[in-house]
Amino acid sequence: MNSNCTVGLPGYTVKKYKQNHRQPRIGSSPTINLLKSSILVSFSGALRIHIAFLLLHIQSVFLNCLAGGLIIYAVYTLDRAMDAEEDIANRPELKGASRKTALIISLICFLAGAAILTANGLILIAFLPLITGYLYSKGARIGKFNLKLKGGLGMKNLVVGITWGAFIAGIAGIYATGLFAPAIVFLYFGLKLFINSAIYDFKDIKGDTLAGLKTIPVVLGQKKAKIMLLSLHTLSHIILLMSIITGILAFEPIILGYSFIIGLLYIKNFAEPVEVETKNRLARRLFMIDGESTTIVGLRTIASGLIV
Template sequence: MQGLNLLYSILIVSLSGGLKVQFAYELLGYAVPLNQVAAAFLVTYAAYAFDRGVDNKEDEERGKLFKKVLLWSAILCTIASLILFPNPALLIPFLIAYLYAKGIRGFRLKGGAGVKNAVVAFTWSLLMVILLGIFSIPAMLLYMFFFSKSFVNTVIYDVRDIENDARAGIQTIPTRLKKPQLITLLVTVTVMAHGAVLYAYSCGLLANVDVILISSLHSIFYILRYCNDCEMLRNTLVDGEWILYQGIQIFRDCFM
C-alpha cells in the first residue's frame, strides 16, 4: 500500500511537471509542442523514481523489488524522453538527481538549510530552459517564476518533518526559522514571483495570465495551511497544483 501511494505521488508530480511546460508555452503565446510536454513528464518521473529507488538510509523501509521497479522505470522513461526530444542536455537533470539522491564519494546535494530546496528548484528551471530553448526576457522571467514556485513548494514539504529533522540535527529552512518568519518568507517570494509575471503581462510581454492569478491565490492559501500544520489533500494542493489549474481552465472553457 505504501508503495502504491508513493507511485501515485510520483505520477502526480510528473503530470504536473508536464503541464508546467504547457503553461509556459501558453504564457509566452506559442503553440504547445506535445512531444515536449510528454518529455517533461517522463524526465520528471525518471528523476523522482530514481531518487526514491536508490539505496538511502532514509528509505530502508522500501522493498528491494519495488526499488528495482522504480529504477528500471526511471531508465526506460529517460530513454523514451530522449526519443521524443533528442537532446543530450535532457540527461543533465537526471545527473543532478543522481547527485541529489546518491551522490559521489559521499558528496550529496541534500544538505544545508535551503540547499536541497534550491537544487530541486534549479533542476525544474533547468528542465524548462532545455525544453523551451527560449532566452527572451519574458522566457527568463518565467524560468525565475518556476524556480520560485518550486523553491517554495520544497520548503513547504520540509514543514512536515520539522520535529524529525530537528532531532536528527538536519538543518532546513523550517528548522531555522520561526513560523511567522517562515510564512513571511514564503509569502514574500510567492507575491514577488507572481507580481513580476503579472507586471510583464501588463507590459505586453506575456499572453493570457489567468493561470497566474489562480496560482497566486492558491499558493498563498496552501502556504498558510501547511505552515499551520495542515496535511489537507497534499497531492492535490501542492504536488498536483498544475493539474488543478488545468482542470479549472477546462471547466471554464466548457461551461463559462
C-alpha cells in the same frame, strides 16, 4: 527532489537512525506504493510545461510535455528508490519496496523521455536533472576544487527550484524568439518549486530533525520560514503580473490569478508541522499543491470554451 514536489535528487542519503514511532497500516505492497507515488507529480510537471508554453504564447508541443513528465517520474521514483533514511520516518509506506523494479521502470521512462527531447534538440535539458542530482549527492572534483551542491541551509530547495525551473522553461523556451521571456518563466517556476519543496519540509520536520538535516523550517522556525515563503510567493507573482502587463508574457489571467490565490492558501495551511497527516489533509494538500497545474489547465479550458 521529493514535487512529492520536493527533493527529487538521486542518492540523497544521511546517517541511519532508529524508528521509534508507530507504523501506519499499509493497504498495498511497498513496491506498488513506490511506483505510484510519483505519478501525480509527473503529471503535474507535464502540465507545468504546457503552462510554460501558454505563458510564452507558443503552441504547446504534446510530445515535449509527455517527455518532461516521463523524466520527472523517473527522477522522483529513482530518488525514493534510493531509500534515503529520513524517508523511514517520513514515508514508512515505501519501506521494503523493490529497488530493482523501481530502477528498471525509472530507466525505461527516462530513456523514452530523453529520446523524445533529444530528437527535438533538448539533450542537455533531458539530462539536467540527473547531472544536478549527481552534483548534489556526489559532487565533482576538478583539481583541488570539489564542486558539491549538498549541504547548507536551503541548498536542497534551491537546487530543486533551479533544476526544475530550468527544465520547464528550457523545454518550452527553445521555441521562443528571445531569452528574456523564458528567463521570467524560469524565475516564476523556480520560485514556485522552491516554495513547494520548502512546504514539504514542514511535513518532514520530524524525520529531518532526527537525520540532522538543516532545512528551512528546522533552522528558521515555523513563523519566520512561513513569512519568507509568503514574501517569495508575492514577489514571483508581481514579476509575472508586470511581465503580462508589459506584453513580455501572454495575457493569462487564470494562470496568474489562480496561482497567486492557491499559493497563499497552501502556504497558510501546509507550512506547518504535522505529526500524523489525516486522509482529509492529504487530499487537500495533493489537490492544492500537486494538483495546481491540473486545476489551472482545467479552468482555462472551461473558460476558453465559454468565450468561444
